[in-house]
Amino acid sequence: MTEPATTTLTEPALRTAPKVLLHDHLDGGLRPGTVLELADACGYRLPAGTEPELARWFRDSADSGSLERYLETFAHTVAVMQTPDGLERVARECVLDLAADGVVYAEVRFAPEQHLERGLDLDSVVEHVLEGFRSGESAVEASGAQPIRVRLLLTAMRHAARSREIAELTVRFRDRGVVGFDIAGAEAGYPPSRHLDAFEYMRAANAHFTIHAGEAFGLPSIHEAIAFCGTDRLGHGVRIVDDITVAEDGTATLGLLANYVRDKRIPLELCPSSNVQTGAVDTLERHPFDLLARLRFRVTVNTDNRLMSDTTMSKEMMRLVETFGYGWSDLERFTINAMKSAFLPFDQRLELIDNVIKPGYAVLIG
Numbered sequence: 001m002t003e004p005a006t007t008t009l010t011e012p013a014l015r016t017a018p019k020v021l022l023h024d025h026l027d028g029g030l031r032p033g034t035v036l037e038l039a040d041a042c043g044y045r046l047p048a049g050t051e052p053e054l055a056r057w058f059r060d061s062a063d064s065g066s067l068e069r070y071l072e073t074f075a076h077t078v079a080v081m082q083t084p085d086g087l088e089r090v091a092r093e094c095v096l097d098l099a100a101d102g103v104v105y106a107e108v109r110f111a112p113e114q115h116l117e118r119g120l121d122l123d124s125v126v127e128h129v130l131e132g133f134r135s136g137e138s139a140v141e142a143s144g145a146q147p148i149r150v151r152l153l154l155t156a157m158r159h160a161a162r163s164r165e166i167a168e169l170t171v172r173f174r175d176r177g178v179v180g181f182d183i184a185g186a187e188a189g190y191p192p193s194r195h196l197d198a199f200e201y202m203r204a205a206n207a208h209f210t211i212h213a214g215e216a217f218g219l220p221s222i223h224e225a226i227a228f229c230g231t232d233r234l235g236h237g238v239r240i241v242d243d244i245t246v247a248e249d250g251t252a253t254l255g256l257l258a259n260y261v262r263d264k265r266i267p268l269e270l271c272p273s274s275n276v277q278t279g280a281v282d283t284l285e286r287h288p289f290d291l292l293a294r295l296r297f298r299v300t301v302n303t304d305n306r307l308m309s310d311t312t313m314s315k316e317m318m319r320l321v322e323t324f325g326y327g328w329s330d331l332e333r334f335t336i337n338a339m340k341s342a343f344l345p346f347d348q349r350l351e352l353i354d355n356v357i358k359p360g361y362a363v364l365i366g
């Protein structure tokens with residue numbers, strides 16, 4: 001009897017592998033064609049008039065080397081997500097696009113406070129997005145494709161002052177598809193401890209949250225997110241590498257904070273392409289992903305903003321494969337890391353690991 005052969009690791013093969021996505025912004029993942037159509041419908045002026053031009057505009061503008069300038073591009077996606085139809089369509093297409101890429105579980109986030117410009121209130125903004133998710137999930141199921149589960153995280157903008165309200169909104173919707181809370185936006189000058197009462201509220205409610213930290217700003221921001229705010233996960237957290245010294249012979253020495261993050265298995269939501277675009281790292285080759293993976297940090301692979309980075313989960317994984325030489329077993333480990341770190345109840349995480357992820361990679365590994 002011949003051994004089953006290992007499937008060659010190509011991008012099309014990777015699209016068939018079960019993938020888990022923890023860090024993806026709803027307003028960073030629109031289809032360029034949808035941005036154009038929605039802008040047309042509401043009379044909003046965009047910086048480009050055709051799909052390829054607009055796709056390129058987002059990617060090039062996001063390639064700025066600065067988080068602040070990267071974030072400016074979101075004005076154009078947020079502008080077309082102000083109506084029930086706009087929100088539902090974007091949410092539905094997000095689910096369809098992730099499913100087509102082989103994602104089996106995703107936590108997608110957005111900031112409801114940015115979608116009130118045309119009279120919607122916070123609760124209805126969330127309801128429309130959840131409706132779009134449900135519609136997308138049903139369409140995937142009806143098509144006979146591999147099912148996908150998509151849950152929502154609610155983000156508060158760190159420069160604003162609505163985090164407590166958004167934390168309460170998260171808890172209000174906890175049984176209807178919202179599984180966690182986050183803060184995002186420019187990091188420098190807006191430390192996570194500014195939003196302490198929101199995090200204390202979440203902890204008192206036994207509810208989950210993640211914090212964008214250690215992206216544009218270094219260790220102090222990660223320290224605050226963990227020690228003062230009690231975050232469950234780190235959004236990016238890539239600058240934890242500043243607390244690791246690597247000697248010429250390759251031996252790594254971890255500082256107190258890096259040790260704590262590794263000991264406590266605090267998940268790192270790493271977003272390789274986005275990190276290069278915002279200047280959090282110089283190049284993909286110099287991304288600490290591989291060092292952190294070898295040191296057995298709880299690393300996960302994420303897209304951050306599929307439109308701005310012109311990426312997908314399969315592309316992000318393929319870039320890591322090409323840069324660091326990973327094989328199927330590594331990708332399976334990163335996927336299981338992500339599933340273990342999801343804000344779903346434990347039994348559902350286990351079920352996806354045992355019944356979907358492991359069997360999926362077993363076929364590919366051969």
Ligand SMILES: O=c1[nH]cnc2c1ncn2[C@H]1C[C@H](O)[C@@H](CO)O1
Binds near residue numbers: 109212215304
């Ligand atoms: O990588 C990021 N860092 C900080 N903030 C971000 C990042 N990507 C997107 N955002 C912001 C811009 C969006 O409008 C907001 C909510 O999704 O979150």
Ligand SMILES: [Zn+2]
Binds near residue numbers: 212304
């Ligand atoms: Zn992000």
